[in-house]
Amino acid sequence: MKIERPYEGLVVVEAAAGPLGSALRLSTAMTGRILADLGARVIRIIGDDEQQQARQPYWGAENDAVERFLSAGKSTMWGNPGDREFVSRLLRRADIAIVDRHVHRLIAADDLPANVAVLSLFGGRHADAEIPATEFTISALGGLLNMVGDPDRKPLKLGGHQEAYALGLSAFCGLAALLADRRRALPTMTVRANLLDVVVWLNWKSAPLEAGAPVPPGRAGAAAEWQVLRCADGWIALVYQEPDWPHLCDMVGDDRLRQAKFATRQGRLGNLAELADIIETVFLSRTRRQLHEQAASHRLPLGPVWSPDELIDDPHNLARAMFTALPPLPGEQAPVQAPRLPVLWNGLVLSSSAGHAPARAVAGLS
Amino acid sequence: MSALAGYRVLDLGIITAGAATSAILADLGAEVIKIESPTYRDPFRQWTGEGPDPDDLPPLFRATNRNKQAISIDLKQARGREVMLRLVSASHVVVENFRRGVLPKLGLSFDTLRAANDRIVLASVSSQGETGPDARHVSYGSTLEAIGGLAWRTGYADEGPVISGRDVNYPDQVAAIFAAGMIATALRSVHHQGGPAVHLDLSQRDLTSFLVGDAFISASMGGNVGRNGNAQEPYLLQDCFMAADDAWIAVSVAETDRAALSALLDIDPQSSLHRLHAALSSHIAGMRGGEAVAALGRIGLAVAPVLDGAGILHREGAFWSHALQRQDGRLVKGFPFQIDDMPLAIERPAPSIGVDTRAVLAEVGGYDEREITALAEAGIIEVGPASTPL
Numbered sequence: 001m002k003i004e005r006p007y008e009g010l011v012v013v014e015a016a017a018g019p020l021g022s023a024l025r026l027s028t029a030m031t032g033r034i035l036a037d038l039g040a041r042v043i044r045i046i047g048d049d050e051q052q053q054a055r056q057p058y059w060g061a062e063n064d065a066v067e068r069f070l071s072a073g074k075s076t077m078w079g080n081p082g083d084r085e086f087v088s089r090l091l092r093r094a095d096i097a098i099v100d101r102h103v104h105r106l107i108a109a110d111d112l113p114a115n116v117a118v119l120s121l122f123g124g125r126h127a128d129a130e131i132p133a134t135e136f137t138i139s140a141l142g143g144l145l146n147m148v149g150d151p152d153r154k155p156l157k158l159g160g161h162q163e164a165y166a167l168g169l170s171a172f173c174g175l176a177a178l179l180a181d182r183r184r185a186l187p188t189m190t191v192r193a194n195l196l197d198v199v200v201w202l203n204w205k206s207a208p209l210e211a212g213a214p215v216p217p218g219r220a221g222a223a224a225e226w227q228v229l230r231c232a233d234g235w236i237a238l239v240y241q242e243p244d245w246p247h248l249c250d251m252v253g254d255d256r257l258r259q260a261k262f263a264t265r266q267g268r269l270g271n272l273a274e275l276a277d278i279i280e281t282v283f284l285s286r287t288r289r290q291l292h293e294q295a296a297s298h299r300l301p302l303g304p305v306w307s308p309d310e311l312i313d314d315p316h317n318l319a320r321a322m323f324t325a326l327p328p329l330p331g332e333q334a335p336v337q338a339p340r341l342p343v344l345w346n347g348l349v350l351s352s353s354a355g356h357a358p359a360r361a362v363a364g365l366s
Numbered sequence: 367m368s369a370l371a372g373y374r375v376l377d378l379g380i381i382t383a384g385a386a387t388s389a390i391l392a393d394l395g396a397e398v399i400k401i402e403s404p405t406y407r408d409p410f411r412q413w414t415g416e417g418p419d420p421d422d423l424p425p426l427f428r429a430t431n432r433n434k435q436a437i438s439i440d441l442k443q444a445r446g447r448e449v450m451l452r453l454v455s456a457s458h459v460v461v462e463n464f465r466r467g468v469l470p471k472l473g474l475s476f477d478t479l480r481a482a483n484d485r486i487v488l489a490s491v492s493s494q495g496e497t498g499p500d501a502r503h504v505s506y507g508s509t510l511e512a513i514g515g516l517a518w519r520t521g522y523a524d525e526g527p528v529i530s531g532r533d534v535n536y537p538d539q540v541a542a543i544f545a546a547g548m549i550a551t552a553l554r555s556v557h558h559q560g561g562p563a564v565h566l567d568l569s570q571r572d573l574t575s576f577l578v579g580d581a582f583i584s585a586s587m588g589g590n591v592g593r594n595g596n597a598q599e600p601y602l603l604q605d606c607f608m609a610a611d612d613a614w615i616a617v618s619v620a621e622t623d624r625a626a627l628s629a630l631l632d633i634d635p636q637s638s639l640h641r642l643h644a645a646l647s648s649h650i651a652g653m654r655g656g657e658a659v660a661a662l663g664r665i666g667l668a669v670a671p672v673l674d675g676a677g678i679l680h681r682e683g684a685f686w687s688h689a690l691q692r693q694d695g696r697l698v699k700g701f702p703f704q705i706d707d708m709p710l711a712i713e714r715p716a717p718s719i720g721v722d723t724r725a726v727l728a729e730v731g732g733y734d735e736r737e738i739t740a741l742a743e744a745g746i747i748e749v750g751p752a753s754t755p756l
Contacts, residue, residue, distance in 0.1 A: 006555040019620075021600040038551060062599040065583040124687040132663070136596065136604050137670035140616035141685065143678045145606065147534045148520070154606040155614050155672045156528060157596050158536065159519025160578045166540050170702040173547035177369035177394045178705070180550040182557060185367060186707060193703035200678055200689035202539045204429070204699040207675040207690060217533040218674060226508050226532045228517060235527050237512035239505070292503075301505040303512030305527045308585035311515050311575060316498040322572060323582060337586040339579045342572035343548050344496070346565050 005039025005350055007179075012036075013090045014044040014074070015081040016100040016119070021063055023135045023164045023195055024100040027119050029070035030168025031098045031175070036073035037341035037351045043075045043090065066161065069338055072326060073351075082106065096175060101128065109188065115178045116190045117171040123194040135163040135195070142199025143206050150221030167198045223272045228305060231283040236291050237303040238279060244300055251298040252282050312337050321349055368395020368708050373553060374457040374730070376401055376450075377434060380408045382507070382535070383570060384463030384491045385430040386542035391459070391549060392433035393701055393710040399457075399726055400436045401450070402719055404748040411719070423716050429699035431716035437727070438720035438748035441472045445746045450474065451482040452731045458557070459549055463491040466501045476565040487552040488565045491545045495569030507535035507570070514574030519581055521593035528593075540577065541570045543702055603639060606672060607647050613655025614672035617646065617662060626665040720750035 014032040016024045029044065036042040079086045081103050088111040091097050097104075097113050101120040121133045136157055139145045144163070149156030174191030181189070200207070206217040221227075226239045240248050242265055249257045256278050261267045268275055283291060288304035295302035306314060312323050325335035340351040373396045377388040385400075385408065392398040402408055410427040423431075440446040451474075454460060460479060462469055469475060469490070476488050490496055493505040500513075508529040511517045514537070517527040530536040545568045555561040575582070585591045596605045596616075603619040619627055619642075628635040631645040650658045655671050662669040671677065679697075682690070691700040691712050701710040727733040727747065741747045 004561070006551050006559075006561075019600070034547075060599050061584060061587070061589050062580070065580040065587070065589070069580040069583050122685045124681075124683050124685045126685050132666055132668040133670070134601070134604070134618040134668040136598070136601075136618050137616050137668045140606075140614075140670040140672040141678070141681065143673050143675060144534070145614075145616060145672045146674050148528060148530055149522070153522070154596070154608070155616070156520065156522065157598070158530060159516055159521075159593070160581060162516075162536065162540075162577060165577050166543070166702075169540060169543045169547065173390065173543050173550070174703045174705060176547040176550035176554070180373070180553040180558070181369045182372055183367060189369075189708070190706040191703055192706065194686070196686040197689040198702050200686050201700065201702045202536065203534060203678075204539075204690060205426075205533050207678050207697060220531065224531050226506075226529060228512070228527050228529055230526065235512075235517075237508055237517060237527075237529050239509045239512075239529075241506070296500075296503050299504050301503075301509045303505060303509035303517075305512045305517045306515065307518050308515050308578070308581045308591050312582060312586060316494065316500040316571075317575075319498040320495055320569070320572070322575065326583070334588075335586065336583055338583050339572070339576045342544065342569060342576040344567035345552075346562075347567070 006345075007035055008039035010035070010040040010095045011093060012040045012042040012096040012098060013087075013094040013113075014042060014098045015087055015103045017081050017102040018100070020050050021066070023121060023133070023138070023167070024119050026066070026070065026135075026161050026164035027167040027171065027195070028098045028100065030165045031117060031171040032074060033070050033072065034168070034172045034341065035096065035098075035175070039350070040096070041075065042073065043077050043094075044071065045077050045079055045081045045087065045090070047080055048078055068326065068336070072338065098171060098175075112188050114188055115175055116188060117175050118190060118192050119167060119171055120192070120194040121196065123192075123197045127194065133195075135161060138195045138199055139163050142196055142203055144199050144203045146218055147203060147206060149219045151219045151223070152221070155219065163195060163199055163202075166202055167193055167195050170198050222276065225269065225272060227276060229276060229280040229283055231280075231286055231288055231291055231304075233287045235305040236283060236288055237305060238276065239301045239303060247298040247300055251294050251300060252279055254278055254282050320344070324349075324351060368710075369705060370394040370396040370550065370553075373397070373459065375399065375459040375461060376453055376457050378460065378462040378464065378469075379491065380463060381410050382426075382430060382538040383541045383545070384461055385410065386538070387463075387489065387491055387545040387549070388434065388461045389430050389432060390542055390546035390701075391461075393712070394546070394550075395708070396459070398434040399453070399722070399730070400431060400434045400717065401441075402436065402438050403440050403442070403446075404438055404745060405440060405442070407719065425696075425698070428693075428716045432693070432698065432712050433714055434717060435722035435726060436717035436720060436750070437723040438750070439723075440746055441474065443746055445741065445744065447473050449727065449731060449733075449741065449747065451478070453726070454479050454482045454486060456730050456732075457483070457486070458553060459487045459489065461489045461491065461545075461549070465504070466492060466496060476563075480563040484563055485556045486563045487549060487556060488563075489545060489549050489552075489568060490566065491541060491568045492570070494571045496567040500571075505571075507538035508532070510537040510571045510574045514571045515578045515581060516574050519578055519591070519593060521595070523593060523595040523597070525593065537570050537574045541568070541573055544568070544573055603643055603646070605643065607650040607658075609650050609653060609655035609658050611654045615650055615655055615658050615662075616670050616672055617650075618668040619646075620668075623665070623667055627662075627667065630661070630665055718750050720748040723747050723749045
């Protein structure tokens with residue numbers, strides 16, 4: 001079924017300086033990827049020297065996958081993002097610019113399109129300082145690294161590129177608000193988003209709650225209230241709130257959980273390692289699928305840890321057309337799967353790489 | 367003037383994802399009306415507060431409900447539903463994150479809302495989507511890290527998966543940003559382009575998978591997708607190292623840094639990565655954290671201390687500015703981005719239950735004083751104490 005995607009007709013230029021794989025390259029690319037899936041014509045500017053960079057020994061399959069994921073549905077223009085004339089010429093014909101602060105600084109105000117997102121690593125007084133930083137070091141400054149992992153071991157990053165992608169989502173949100181504005185007063189409006197503010201925003205509970213919290217937020221590891229436990233064929237995330245406790249006791253079915261010391265949250269917090277040990281011992285005889293079904297029947301928010309391979313064929317994802325094959329590269333035999341844009345619009349998939357496939361039949365909307 | 371000024375949002379969102387989505391819309395200038403019921407409150411209202419004042423609203427509730435008005439309608443009663451639909455007819459957006467099936471059971475399906483207002487945008491912000499065999503499974507943010515593929519990618523090298531946990535609950539945070547952006551996208555479609563009403567099915571599980579999208583590409587190309595600790599391409603070496611004062615120092619080393627770092631560490635530039643890692647670890651262990659950051663920074667490395675809450679606040683204003691805000695002397699969640707000339711701001715605190723019921727029913731619903739009093743006496747609506755003027 002063919003539907004008009006919401007940003008069809010809009011032209012977006014995506015330009016960030018810095019090496020491939022750097023935080024702002026990934027962030028601008030994520031914003032552009034979303035806009036491309038929503039129908040915009042997205043042109044990304046790639047430096048001539050970057051083909052060479054992608055042939056370096058440190059550039060591996062992981063980077064290739066990131067590049068393929070973020071470039072889906074876009075056009076590529078080879079050129080120097082630092083070439084003012086070249087970039088300005090493209091921007092004059094665009095409706096939206098997604099740029100880093102270096103590119104933004106080069107461009108005359110008159111050459112900017114109506115909607116601009118400027119991304120940077122830092123905000124505040126030192127927003128323009130040239131401080132070497134990566135997603136990882138900014139995750140450290142924003143406290144996110146301090147929250148994940150074991151307390152007696154090194155802090156741990158979240159998997160993938162969560163920080164850069166969250167910055168990309170933020171720029172998208174700001175641009176979407178500008179595009180929805182019905183009372184626009186200025187010819188050019190600018191969204192500013194920086195990686196450190198986004199990380200602090202994601203990790204907002206660690207600062208405001210610190211003064212009053214019984215235990216300052218930080219890495220809790222095996223003493224965490226929510227943690228990952230082993231089961232017969234892998235792992236499952238033990239996640240629950242206070243009202244879920246009686247149901248969890250029923251699901252686990254081990255009388256040791258009904259001891260007085262576990263009866264209150266305070267009591268459980270004081271005995272978390274022992275509690276997790278009891279539950280894990282029971283779970284080791286059950287598979288993830290069994291636990292998933294038992295959790296559902298007890299209305300418990302436990303989550304089996306699925307691998308990417310398993311998720312591509314997961315019944316829920318299949319029913320929602322969550323994964324679609326990317327256009328094959330020359331010589332590629334097996335289909336390469338990628339997730340679609342994570343929204344269904346009146347029941348329909350909106351994705352440049354996926355076409356416009358119905359994910360379900362919706363009464364009155366087919 | 368704000369970007370979304372002139373749009374009215376009816377907010378049935380509770381706890382984090384739904385309420386935080388409409389909080390971003392409110393920060394962007396939309397008129398957001400939080401709807402609770404005489405028989406059902408946002409559970410966040412009951413979550414423990416920090417301060418000594420028992421009337422304090424809990425910090426999590428304050429964070430996700432600032433800039434909103436609040437009304438109370440019993441949607442389980444037919445007359446309450448009528449009130450709701452009259453408000454829908456004068457609004458642009460409905461946001462909800464109830465358990466799947468609850469909204470239709472209340473007689474407020476998308477078809478019903480669309481019959482009341484053929485330009486309405488319904489945003490269903492759910493754990494696992496409107497459809498699919500797991501649609502009715504309950505979850506919190508970290509559940510979705512497990513079932514969406516993020517936990518598979520997070521963890522110490524070759525060890526078990528790890529989740530962000532209760533104090534971060536990562537998927538809940540990003541869900542609100544994306545959902546608010548999609549709602550704005552739908553508003554443009556309806557109100558700039560004359561498109562039909564829109565039902566957005568926004569699944570946090572789908573979003574979590576999307577945000578590890580490259581892992582699925584690697585997996586389907588036969589790659590070994592697992593947990594690598596802190597290592598990440600394209601960096602030659604990336605990890606945390608403990609300094610002499612027990613401070614953790616995060617370092618990313620690019621290929622282009624290798625010569626300068628080898629010189630600093632006095633090792634052969636052709637040394638193995640294992641040797642480079644060991645030498646860097648010894649180097650940092652021999653000095654205080656601040657000294658290590660300064661020394662590595664001088665040769666151009668990306669390096670930073672791993673900060674806790676106090677450390678984050680110490681850098682407020684210098685390196686970040688709007689992620690947290692101060693309201694009545696207390697820190698509250700701020701904004702993930704800013705807009706020049708239309709800055710996002712917190713104009714009013716989170717509201718008490720039903721504090722704006724009377725005004726909203728009069729001004730938006732067109733009810734007169736006598737009708738409002740009758741609805742209140744019949745228990746259809748709940749009228750709170752007088753609102754704080756804007």
